[in-house]
Amino acid sequence: MLKTFISFVLAFLLFGNTTFAFEDSELIIHGFVSTGYMKSNHNNFLLSSKEGSFEFNEFGINFNTKVTDNIRVGAQLYSFDMGDIGNNEIILDWAFLDYHQKEEISVRLGKIKTPFGLYTEVRDYDMLRTCILLPQGVYNQYYREAIVGLEGVDLYGKIPLGSAGLLGYDAFIGSMNLSSGGGIEKVATRFEQGWDLLSMRMDYSAGARLQWYTPIKGLKTAFSFLTFDIVTTHALNTPVGTTKILMDIPGGHYSLSSIEYTFKNLTAAAEYLSADQGATLYFDMSELSVLPPGQDPLTKIKADHETESYYAMISYRFSKLFEAGAYYSVYYDNKDDRDGDDLVALGKNDYEAWQKDITISALFNINEWWIVKLETHFINGVASTLGVDNPDGYDNEDSVLYAIKTTFNF
């Protein structure tokens, strides 16, 4: 499908509007490229940060055109690399038909960005924010592919509320192909050593977002809800045979409350995410040559898993050249074990239960199409890191991560 799409685009570019007859046709093209470097003093986070890594870049190019006054079509190609994930594979970021006849109700069909919270739709575009890394507790890079977009339909609109402002809404449903080499695969293989990932799929993703543009100029609040079903299958190979494991996260759901305020050169935002990713694990041990007496070869276990995260962020433009920002972000991997006591009982470190991050960012607008950013993260805890990235264990509860990034856009 991607090759066909690229052929389509090249043909259109080469042969112009002799190929198609659109009312008021004009093809609009924009794009961007970002590259960066990260280094930490302890604990690999997102990539091989202890050694330092340049495996940190994004590229995108999009095409948009108006078919009629009410219909637009467009598409964006995207590639990224973040350590082991992405690896610069070119993917279709979004491609849809937008029918927008009335402000109050419109529809998008195709592959769309998921309207969830303040920054899900724009999380991949470095030039649209002051910081380099969004707060990872809410915008976890590993779960990106399951949340950033879906193939389906989005019903959306904005309803004037008179003196009460404006109410924006989105309601969406669809599904997503989970790619090998992506973050979900990496997370799915981290649960236990020796679990081989055989397959994974997302059966559906659905949700809604309400945004209230309040009568106070610059103040916006939002509430977002997302539910999904992800199924992964694994094989646990042992000397006495293979156990097949199916992990089903049915009706996993995220709820996200958001607030953002812009005033002159100041932007402030805060979000709170509660995520229920309870899973049911089905074990098929029928191929094992040895089973404990009385053990049913087919068993299931239900595992509740609720995470919690929140952040508060501020940024300020001091001049045309310079902006600065800061945020404080907190992530708990288990809402019921914020202090890590349950992990300690399992022989793990208590600081694996949380990750707290104080980040300071500086952005330099070299000109209207080129920016450079510097960022430092003071991190306590390791809940957002992965054991597969730290096979020798975590070497410190605290770590400092430095990042530098530059982006060109046109």
Next chain:
Amino acid sequence: MRIKPALRIFGVILFSQLFLFPGLSKAQEILVIVNKNVTDSIDLNKISSIYRAEKTKWNDGTQITVTMLTKGDLHEAFAKSVVGLNTNRWIRIWRRIIFTGSGLPPRTFKTETDMVNFIAATPGAMGYITASTPHENVKVIYDNRKKD
């Protein structure tokens, strides 16, 4: 801890920028213009809403074609006094539209004359100029020289 002094300095600078040193730029005359077929009654809040990409259709369903200058004093003054944002933040709103595909970007012009000619020829189009730019073939819906 090392971070606290840095945050204190950041806070002092932020406070002074917000409250002690208000913008000192000289008042810039701004006329907001539309194609003559636009019949909506429009106030400053609606203009701001349109340029923040919150409102995209006129009441009769015609698409609002937003136009912008690429740079200059008028562009900066319009961003600050009408849209209520600095130009960086304003441009980010439109870049968000572009890179999520959620709308069409504004048409940009290097000169006010080019903008006027486009608006005159495009139903539903909207832009901003200074009073000295010839504009007989468009409708003026806002003139900051006449504000209360």
